Amino acid sequence: MEYALDRFVAAIQAALSATDQVPTALIDLQTPKPNIPADMAFPTFRAAKELGIAPPKLAQDLAATLQFAPDALVGTVETAGPFLNFTLHPERLAAAVITEITHLGDSYGHDDQGHDQRVVVDYSSPNVAKRMHVGHIRSTIIGHSLVNIFRALGYQTIGDNHLGDWGKQFGVIIAAIERYGRPQAEGEAELAQVEALYARYNDEMKDHPELDEVARQRSLLLEQGDPQARQIWQWCVEMTLAANQRNYNRLGVQFDHMLGESFYEDMLPGVIQDALDAEVARRDADGAVVVDAMDKSIPTFLLQRADGATLYLTRDLATIKYRQATFAPAKMAYVVGQPQELHFRQLFALARAINYVPAAIELVHVPFGTVFDTDGQTISTRKGNMIFLATLLDEATARARTVVEEKSPDLSDEEKDTVAEAVGIGAVIYNDLYQDTRRNITLDWDRMLSREGNSATYLQYSHARCCSIIRRAAELPDAGQPADAPVQYAALTHPAEQSLIKHLAKMPWAVREAGTRYAPFVLADWCYTTAREFGVFFEQCPVLRAETPELRAARLALVAATAQALRNGLGLLGIKAPQRM
RNA sequence: GACCUCGUAGCUCAGUGGAUUAGAGCGCUUCCCUGCGGAGGAAGAGGUCGCGCGUUCGAAUCGCGCCGAGGUCGCCA
Incomplete structure (x- = not known):
């Protein structure tokens, strides 16, 4: 483009x-x-x-x-x-930019740079039998935005939810369900109960060592494909997916694949052998498969334990092999927390060394910072400060609903609900996207749900104001300007108009930069500046009461273009832009 | 000890080689409602860009060394 x-x-x-x-x-x-x-x-x-x-x-x-x-x-x-x-050139730019936006509509800002290329984005990746919490939400929101951005850039984008659906903990879960029975609840509550059963079993295990043996055995049975163990496991997976789906729906997130860790189990012996054959790994005296340090910044790591068990990295290696073979992408991105930075450096180095991926293919870890509470503590169940995704979304929406009630009493109840959902969820999303994702963040309700300054609400509000002007213009009697008369863009000479137009012109650049840097905040920042520029224009340049019909028509076109561009930008972040709020 | 990320206004952050005044938001001090949505807009106070040395015509930006914060370092994920 x-x-x-x-x-x-x-x-x-x-x-x-x-x-x-x-x-x-x-x-x-x-x-x-x-x-x-x-x-x-x-x-x-x-x-x-x-x-x-x-x-x-x-x-x-x-x-x-x-x-x-x-x-x-x-x-x-x-x-x-x-x-x-x-x-x-002010007049030519005004004409060029506004017509571009008008013609392209929802695809203004899109590009064709990714033509014929694929990109795989690995994100969200919650664990089965556990509720999603603040850590997963960052991955989900950042990943979703990156998927949107790459799609807009013309890439065929594959979003893959790499579920944590395998591992030793399932032995305990299966044993617990056999012992205490299946929970009788729905959605998030059902998941919470499974978590509780898991904890209860672990507790009981301390005093009854024989339970440990049962769990170990269930774990083995599951691996061997025992029907009963398999069935409980399958139930866990489906129940978790169903519960998570509600959260995903609220966030507008959809995946192309949900290939969990279990999917790659059969490939593990093969990738270990590949590493040994390529002589980048060796079997040590204990029988463990070791990859020696390749570099000062890539220390030694293990691909298989001495007892034959595989590791996180082994599964990720199989995943890379599979993705390369299946999708042949130009880029593979992993939206995973910053603490796993070394893991990915090791993984990528190994994948290169075995020649799983050609040098031209980009392997990227998109790290995000840790979430702390207002006391500077990490969020964890043990500390009792855990916040789950569903709770977060509910709380945000509830708070937004209160404000909607206060600010827009004239909306219908149904509209209020819709707006509250858009505003509440928008705030949660924006909280994760408005700054460089590498930064650690503090979970602060007041800041997150702030409606002023650099906030999702401010952006949505700016968009709603644009829509309001457009709506009123349509209701007003025609001011002597035929509807099909060509718009006189040359009339847009006011500094506030010029500044806004120049900024609208930059949106495609912002989308590209967000893509090359894997940084949605670049786009968030563009949206914010757009809202600010519009705010200035709004104060200084009356639209409906413009001095001449020509100027009014031109300003109206600019307002419509602003609304369109802002809506597109917010859409790429995953934030809804209601017409009224 | 090694490696990674970060250190910019009271707080949260952009800017990461170029051009008298380093940009936003929040908070603080003032303004602007007989005007398209005040969930707005304008103005002001507030900074030796962690410290030092170096490279360059030019450094918040690059290099080296310190200091500080967070994180990671073969049999968890």
Whole structure:
């Protein structure tokens, strides 16, 4: 895709090249800082040095000879010492950007850079027989947004929920259910009961060592495919999926695959053998399969225990092999907490060493920071400060509902519910996406559900205000402007209008950067700035009461474009944008 | 001890080689409701960009060394 700003940059590069005064390789354009009155700049330092000219002189010479097409998006060219500054042509930009947004609609900001390429995103990955908590929610929200972003960039995106559905703990769960019976509840409550049974069995095991033996045996039976053990396990998986699905539905999350750890069990002996054959792993004296340190930053690790059991890393290795063989993706991304950073470095290094994935394929760990409570403690059941996803969403929605009741009493009950859900869930999502995900975050209700400043509610509110203007415009009698008259974009000369338009033009760049950096916050930041720019415009530029019908029509088009772009941006973050709230 | 991430305003964070005044939000001090939704907008106070040395015409940004915070380091996931 080539958007207005892309054409602007391309025109500058072409014109600079055409002067024959500077080699194309030395043309390095930059977006200047906001205090510089220019939209694109060419700092001539490097080029001037290569050419043996003084930078200001080169800038002057270039400025004197640059030629642009009469319809180019370039407005003015000026030198500022060693800098060559370019501005956008205000009227042409306004027309170009607003028409682009109008024509592309929901796909404004999308791209085709991922054409013919696939990307696998591994995210959410909750454990079976456990409720989802704050850790999973970060993975779910960040991963979902990345899936949206890559899809928008034209990649065929495969979201895979790598369920923790295998392991020793199932021996205990099966034994517990046999001993105490299946819980009789629904959804999240049923899951909570299974958790309780698990804890109860573990407790009882301390005084009755024979129970430990039973659990061990059930674990073995499950691995051997015993029908009864298998059946209880299957029930756990389905029950967990059903409970989680409610959370996913509320968050708007859908997966293409839910291939849990159990799916890869049969492949494990094979990948261990692959590692041994490739001579990147060896069997040590105890019988464990060891991968020796490859590097200072990749210390020794194990692929198989001395007793023959496999490990987390073994399953992840099988997963990589499977994904490569099945999807042949250009990128594989793992949205997993920062504490597992070393694990992924080891995993990726090993996968490369065995040649499971070609060098051209990107293997990326997208780490996210830990969630702490307001006392700086990690969140855990043991500390009694655990917060589950369902509770979080309920609480957020309930709080939003109170505000909706207060601010918009005229909405119907049904509308209030819809808005409260959008606002509450939006706040939860935004809390995980508005800043660099690597940062540790503090779970602070007041901050998370804040409605002011850089918050989801503020963005949604800005969008609703746009919609309100559009709605009222449709109700007003026609102000003498025929509906099909061409919009006079040239009328949009107010600084607040220009600033907003320039910012709307940047959305495609924000989406691309969010993709290359695996950083949804880049897009969140774009949305926030959009809302701010609109806020200024809203105060300074009356739309419905504009001085002339032409100006009103042009501003209306700008408002509609703003709403569309903001809605698209929020959509990529996974946040709903109600028309009224 | 090694490795990873981070250290920017009272708090939470953007900016990660370029251009007199390093940007936001929250909080604080003032303004703006006879005007399209005040869940808004404007203005102000508040910063030796953890410390030091170096590279460069130029460093919050790159390199090295410290200090501080969080995390990880073969038989958990």
